[in-house]
Amino acid sequence: MIFNSYVFLFGFLPILLIIYYGVLHTIKARNAWLTVMSYVFYGWWNPLFCLLMMASTASDYVIGKHLYQAKTEKRRKLLMTLTVIVNLSVLGFFKYYNFFSINLNHLFAWLHLPTYAPVIADLVLPVGISFYTFESLSYTIDIYRREVKPANNIIDFFCFISLFPHLIAGPIMRYVDLNRQLENREHSEGKFAVGIVFFVTGLLKKLILADNVAPLADALFNAKVATTTLDAWLGSLAYTMQIYFDFSAYSDMAVGLGLMIGFEIIQNFNSPYQATSVQDFWRRWHISLSNWLRDYLYVPLGGNRKGKRRTYVNLILVMLLGGLWHGAGWTFIIWGLYHGVLQAIERALGDKHPLKQLPVWGQRLATFLLVLVGWVFFRAANFTVAFRILGNLVGYSSQHGPLPVTLARPLSGLLFLIFATVVSMSYPNLWTQPVRLNLRTALLYGGGLLVSIILVLTRQNSPFLYFQF
């Protein structure tokens, strides 16, 4: 089920809220209800996926309990290794098995050896598996580190993993973010009203901005031939805006829905296109993933404690794995590597970095352009497309190929692209503004909700980009 669907807005959410506030009054009953409904939400794609999530959650719950009670360091390490193997095996099989097999077969074919790794043609990636696996894994690692106590009861733990607002595309919550809220949380009219503001803002960002600039991006990335320089820039810029307004819209909706049921979900975006360096960008973009990678990968690898060279290697390695987390493909790996190398250079040069010599607006613009180039790798189906678009961005196209084509430039798409670019690069985000709850806001967001419902009911479903990762 997706937030911007008829069945969510007209069926799931009203039923959930009416029972939650009208019938249930204890926190335990409410958590149990949220767990049941979260499984309904998740099972809407494929009910069989629920079994996988249930098994993964149950295994981490049991291992977490034993890990906390383990007396010896050896047993603790054994259980920790077990949980890492279980979680990463599930993720590895569904997400990376075919990628691994195909590449192994290519390697063997290149070496003129017989290929034997079977490729599973109809292997379906369960939605949100990358998100809930990381959440589940962080729980046991935190217990291992003695930073958190295991969940008091299994319902609360199942509720933490499956909580529908953040289940499919984050933010990646840690148990420590939610454990006390699962035991006791405040429900108030003010919180609910702010939740509506966040939710409607997210809906509008997705339906009006992300969906309207998407055709410009799709036209470029689906084109089979070279395009004009202007079209390459417009298409790349459109994807840069599409992915931000799509993903941050989902996060806003998650926060809004969380507030409606009393949960405070963490901020995932902080005006990333106003970053003044690539390192700053990663402090603002998909914050929950950056923090996860920092806490569970970068720091255990040694972070910056083992000398300069090791710091650079760690940075690059973490970003490379971050790229791989987004998808089993070489373009994602190169995207991660690209960001890792840029961050390593920034760290190595410090204040001598050429970016630092520019005024703030120059730093922002240069960072934005570097990020935009990275998105070309991220979105392109393969390197041929990526390098063709990068060539077109600087006016290069193959001498032997056909003349660069001009793509369709729908006026509405261009207007929304300009609006999205200006807003994302120069305006503060929703989190930094105190929400004013008055009649004006009520009418504004009431109108926004009506427009959103009209768009939801009259358009084809447009799933969020981050569902696939």
Next chain:
Amino acid sequence: MRHHSQRLPTHVRQSPPGSPPQSAAYAALQPRGSAWGIRAVLLVTGALWLGLVLVDTLARPWQRRPKSWEFFQGPREFNEAPNLSRRLDETRTSGPLGRDLGVISLATPYVMREDTTRTYLETNAQGFRTVASSPPFTLALCGDSFSNNNYFAEALAQTTGLMVGNQAIEGRGTLTIARFLEDRPADYRMTKIVLWESTQRAAINDFAKIAAYRNELRQPKSGSYKWRQSLLWPANLELYLQGSSFSKPVLDKIQKEMKWRLLKKHTDLIVLGRRDLPKEQAPMLFIQADEAIRANATPQTQLDSIADCIATVDHDLKARGQILVFAVAPEKSVVYPDRLPIGVTARISYVDGLNAALRQRGVRVVDWSKGLKQAALSHPLDLYYYTADTHWTPKGMRIASQIFADSLVKWQLTPGRVH
């Protein structure tokens, strides 16, 4: 990152490790406003949303539901279209230009000579209706929106003398042929001739889908597969609920109107045909995206690829003893080029190029474009296409069925034309 809770009026406090929060980072979660302001937001949005939900839910029992939920399923889609009455969509051609011309709708001056009586065609549970014929069918009509009105099947039955079964589904007709190949109903076991009527709008992407449709239809009918096809599978239920929602058609109209007024944009841009015609001739509307008049013609390489797809179907039908006859339903601009606005010309490269490519591949082809154009020239008072719609009229269907019947006689597939 998670210290925003400390700024909220809540008892929830967390004490995780991590960097301290930025001072203004979570101002949004510290709302400003009186209790009335909060209630205003809750009341306005809540009343609007729950009002819509209530209306939608309460109106559901009175909504005319689709006959079968299969209507919403991809390759198993059934044809509901014959149940729908043909009517004018005035929102399509409303707007400031219409007002400038002094008419409610741009369609108005173009439909004055057209028969717009509403018709309601009753169908069976699968959405098909045959009047002149009864099973077993010897001629199967696999087509798209040009065929799914049963008048065409009736005309074919009358002119060929064969028992005609109609399998047409709105769209590009490719789903129809895939389903006929893989999921043929029992009434069509005796079929000898298959007429594949295909709109001129069908492009290579549409024909390329046939293989995927067929593959999906070939899946073993296991318990799991049946579940996935049933209404109990969540995605199917969602399609059904949204498709039969009371609010959807109402909001659809609002969205169309808003889009037109705000963006001056519509799915299909209308080309107003010539109105300086002799008095007895009816002016016509055309669609800018029509294959024959849009900016880019379909290249011959794509026509060859389309022909390859059709030849594969021909081969598979031959293997089970059936004869395929392919025919392009020409666009109105091809049949009535003289009623296009001055400066706009209709190309015939799609019909001619595809027919030639198919003949090279040994596929039987009927060319309706020349016969219909000839009839339109000879009888300018008769309407073979609707003036404000892209489809042919019952008279046009009659001409097409006669041309088809003559071709069958020529190929000695039938003894002679009946009428």
